[in-house]
Amino acid sequence: MHNPPLDQDAPITLAAACRLPELSRSGKRPHVSTLHRWAGHGGNGIRGVVLRTWLVGGTRCTSIRAVREFLAATNGTTPERMMSPRAREKQIAAAERRLELAGI
Numbered sequence: 895m896h897n898p899p900l901d902q903d904a905p906i907t908l909a910a911a912c913r914l915p916e917l918s919r920s921g922k923r924p925h926v927s928t929l930h931r932w933a934g935h936g937g938n939g940i941r942g943v944v945l946r947t948w949l950v951g952g953t954r955c956t957s958i959r960a961v962r963e964f965l966a967a968t969n970g971t972t973p974e975r976m977m978s979p980r981a982r983e984k985q986i987a988a989a990e991r992r993l994e995l996a997g998i
Contacts, residue, residue: 905950906955906956911929911956917965946964
């Protein structure tokens, strides 16, 4: 069975966000309390950047997009590094065309 792609803006619990591959380091996932701290509960996030969260029926939630934006902001990465694979392929093809036109 084919799994549909996840909506990047759909609310997910902080516990579910801990299981996102983007947050794994050496196969280890952060504890849910880490995400609460990133959300500013008990601190100011990381380097002044706060993970966007909201309450859904009394449960603190975030989204895949919010996690990726948080990571980009705290790691100093550019939006290009957070692109979808298809968008990145288009960007690479356009760059290759420019190089070819320039004779490189």
